[in-house]
Amino acid sequence: MADRYLSFTGTAPGRFLTRRLGLPQPAQLVRWSAERPRLEGGLLHLAAGKPDPNLAPVLARTGLRTGTGAEDSPVAVVLDATGVRDVESLGEVHAALHPVVRSVAASGRVVVLGAPLDPADHHQAAAQQALEGFTRSLGKEIGRGRTVNLVRLADGEAAESTLRFLLSPRSAYVSGQVIEVGAGAFAVPDDWERPLAGRTALVTGAARGIGAAVAETLTRDGARVVVLDVPAAEADARALAERLGGSALALDITAADAGARIADALPEGLDILVHNAGITRDRRLVNMPAERWSSVLDVNLGSVLRTTDALLERGVMKTGGRIVATASIAGIAGNAGQTNYGAGKAGIVGLVRGLAPRAAGEYGVTVNAVAPGFVETKMTAAIPLVIREAGRRMNSLAQGGVPGDVAEVTAWLVQGGSGAVNGQVVRVCGQSLLGA
Structure with missing residues (x-):
């Protein structure tokens, strides 16, 4: 969704008016x-x-x-x-x-x-x-x-x-x-413009939004990408995979055998695993039925734990592999109406901190997370105007991010040269005031 305020402040009348009123003056980011x-x-x-x-x-x-x-x-x-x-x-x-x-x-x-x-x-x-x-x-x-x-x-x-x-x-x-x-092992790429050449990446929830941007960016950097999403989004996943020269895998990531099915689909192993799939079922705790709680926790945290465990234990993740999970500033700072979502995303932070040292020592794999703030997607476009504007402006850059911002952080974390970056949770939020 277009940020009309950002566009307005880029004009001479916009600069004059916002300066006189003491309003935020976001800059067009490069x-x-x-x-x-x-x-x-x-x-x-x-x-x-x-x-x-x-x-x-x-x-x-x-x-x-x-x-x-x-x-x-x-x-x-x-x-x-x-x-x-x-x-x-x-x-x-x-x-x-x-x-x-x-x-x-x-x-x-x-x-x-x-x-x-x-x-x-x-x-x-x-x-x-x-x-x-x-x-x-x-x-x-x-x-x-x-x-x-x-x-x-x-x-x-x-x-x-x-x-x-x-x-x-x-x-x-x-x-x-x-x-x-840290002082972990790292591999300098042959070509810094295509540091993921020859590597295979799996991105969950990749048919649209942030997941699609991650798939596109990893492909740009040389990876062969497997686009995973639920069967209902199979057509979009296959269209994206075809455009990127990758492949698509339609399955419910919460299924008990999801890890086994991924392993069967990748007999040559996996270099990069990006956990992006996630859902929201917002409601204040006093009005939240158990189903809304459990469904969000299962998709956003339970499936990540089960799938990661299965792929590590079965040896699907190659030595030198990279795992990146998607947290959120809602899991760091909390958010009214999102006790389920905040719990799941905070759990991702705990997963990273707990697993990263062991995964590096036992499997030669790094584990990190990205934590997006307000990012311009179809989901945030549906937020009421006043709340949406507050989300956009309440950061040091006074504007929302775009899916590509999250994708760029992910692409950096999964490089071979980033092997000494492990156990980190990197916020992609323009330095949001929430939880700062």
Whole structure:
């Protein structure tokens, strides 16, 4: 559904009126397109505390211009704060960014690099935790479609896929996030433009909406995609699969034998599993019958647990595989009328945190989640006008996301180069004020 307010604020009368009335002034976000695959401009690399010498060559490979001239209206600023260990060195964060924040180009990026909290040094832990409050606050004030994120690094080399993502148009609706990059195994792709070449992906609930966008984006990045949806949506699933050069699988993901049927359909194994299927049956708890509760929990959480277990135990997920499940900010912040949906999506967060370490150790598979906020879909288009507008504006970017925003995050998480990103729940919400 078109965001008429966003279009209006892009006109001269709209800018004048919204400024006079103190209304939100969202910027048109720069998203990935074949014509504009990268941000256009320079990358300014700064440091607070002792810098990490391994980061410069990684940043040089992002494709953004570095060095002389990059400081003039940079499109991206990366602050290496991995060496910040005390309150005094936090002053260097202010000293580095204070002079340049205003000059960052519209739809630009600010990425702060931090270190894991040291349990043996509470001064370092305090200083590094302070970076989280700093980046979230800066994200809420920087404006003009610019985003601010914090990446905690255990290994700078392992962060290349994450930095490429955050410093690109693909991350347009990701802001205020804290992403941990551990020391897990990762594989640098032969071609960063098609990092999923030769890999097979299964996307559930993929016939339309966010699922279809995920299938399209994974295909763009080189994957062969299996489009899974319920039998009632088989025609749409097959049409999409045919267009993408993939295949379709019609089945009820809540069926007891769903995992076995998927395994039978993929005798050569699976590299990527994306749990996108989900339903809503909204009603306040006092008016919610048991059927509405159980059906939502079964689709949104129970089926994810059963299918994941079956595919791991049967060896369908290959070593180096990737699992991404769909959570929601409703599971993080809660939402009136959605106790069932919020419970299921919070359960996805628990699944990721509980399974990720074991899946990496026993199967060589990473497990992460995306948590969308307000995304422009047919479902959100049916929300009453006032509530819909509140959902759109109550984030740092003052607008809703699009299905492609969720798909881009998913595509980054399933890359071979993202093997050190594990157990993460990444919100795709424009830094929503809900649960922030």
